[in-house]
Amino acid sequence: MQMNPRLSGLRCIRCDSLWPPADYPEGCPSCLEAGHPASLECCYEPSAAPSIPLPVLDPVTLGEGATPCLAAPALAQAEGVGQLWLKCEGANPTGSHKDRMAAQLVSRARLAGATRLAAASSGNAGVSLAAYCAAARLDADIAIMRDCPPLQREAMQRFGARLRAFEDSLSRWPYVADLCRNHGAFAGTNYLNPPVGTHAYGVEGYKPIAQEILDACGVPTDIVVPVARGDLFWGIFLGWQHLLQAGLIDRLPRMHAVEPYARLSRARATGDARKTWEGVTDQYSIAGSTCTLQSLEVLSRSGGSPVEISDAAAAQAQQRLERVGLATELSSAAALAAVSRLRRSGLVDAESSVVLLLTSDGRRG
Ligand SMILES: [Zn+2]
Known part of the structure; x- marks a missing residue:
């Protein structure tokens, strides 16, 4: 395990300033x-190596990545699109895409000399970080919500994490901020409000998803991703951006953000992602009242759209996926419901090739 010697710095996505690794x-x-929290994007020295660069080489691993990308011709026909593919991130070791982030982030924490990691999680990230911290022999403190699904709470505890429960999403962040700023914990997730998202090195872990989709089905016209603070959305986009800049593809897919109520669409209207937009949803993995600048960047750089999906529409999509043998979390199934919305609005059509990110499996509801 070592830092990638080609990692040359980090660039601000808002003001373009450059910072050393x-x-x-x-x-x-x-x-x-300046009062506009903004995330940083990793920069690497150019290389002839074909693989997408990541910050940590030979990271701690539990076997994450290389998840199936399944063709779903019957669903494509039902939706009236040319092709539909399902990127099954539930096949990761702890059952969600978060393992890709955790492998890079926890490895970086180890290399930085940390012995403790702190994070706020609605469930999946907490389980993943707890598992990878166990693998790397780091202590994990996870701030969860009181309504965290019991199976996820128990999984975090079995991996040895210390848990603290809070009433709502925003109240977890000051607790994590205190552990990181005053008690030497390495930040496993965002803890600011307005949020900046997860540590840039962790988000980089999502980039290989773009390569895996490319290998399975070429460059799709559209990718649909369930989005809260947009770590996954941004990370996948960075992967496609790398492939474009390396000359390996000649266009970007459009990337659409699925959300349970209007956050990004309202933020996009004003160009300001710092406000809060309240809503109630059972799609707990994409709940919360905030969004981020990087999610707006993905929409504008790729030409995608935010798509609001109600719990009822997500539940119907969840049943449709179950009838073809796929168990997914409600917020993952919302991606399928989003295709119907995009089709009705004319943003996708019978020529479109669409990839859905099924972010986690259905084991935990
Ligand atoms: Zn800046």
Whole structure:
């Protein structure tokens, strides 16, 4: 395990300032001071190597990545699109895409000399970080919500994490901030409000999803991703951006963000992602009242759209996936419901090739 020697720095996605390789859990220091928290994007020295660069080489691993990308011709026909593919992130070791982030993040924490990691999680990230911290022999403190599904709570405890429960999403962050700023914990998730998202090195772990989709089905016209703070959305986009800049593809797929109620669509209207937009949903993995600048960036750079999906529509999609043998979390199934919405609005059509990110399996509801 070592840092990638080609990692040359980090660039702010808002002000373009460059920073030397280091840990910036609060994003760009200049933008933070200016009251506009903004995340940083990793920069690498050019290389002839074909693989997508990541910050940590030979990271701690539990076998994450290389998940199935399944063709779903019957669903494609039902939706009236040319092709539909299902990227099954539930096949990761702890059952969600978060394992890709955890492998890079926890490895970086180890290399940085940390003995303790702190994170706020609605469930999947907490389980994943707890597992990878166990693998790397780090202590894990996870701030969860009181309504965290019992199976996820128990999984975190079995991996040895210390848990603290809070009433709502925003109240977890000051607790995590205190552990990171004053008690030497390495930040496993965002803890700022307005949020900047997870540590840039962790988000990089999602980039290989773009390569895996490319290998399975070429460059799709559209990718649909369930989004809360947008770590996954941004990470997959960074992967496609790398492939484009390396000359390996000649266009970007459009990336659409699925959300349970209007956050990104309202933020996009004003160009300001710092407000809060309240809503109630059972799609707990994409709940919360905030969104991020990087999610807006993905929409504008890829030409995608935010798509609001109600719990009722997500539940119907969940049943449709179950009838073809796929168990998914409600927020994952919402991606299928989003295809119907995109089709009705004319944003996808019979020529479209669409990839859905099924972010986690259905074991935990
Ligand atoms: Zn900045």
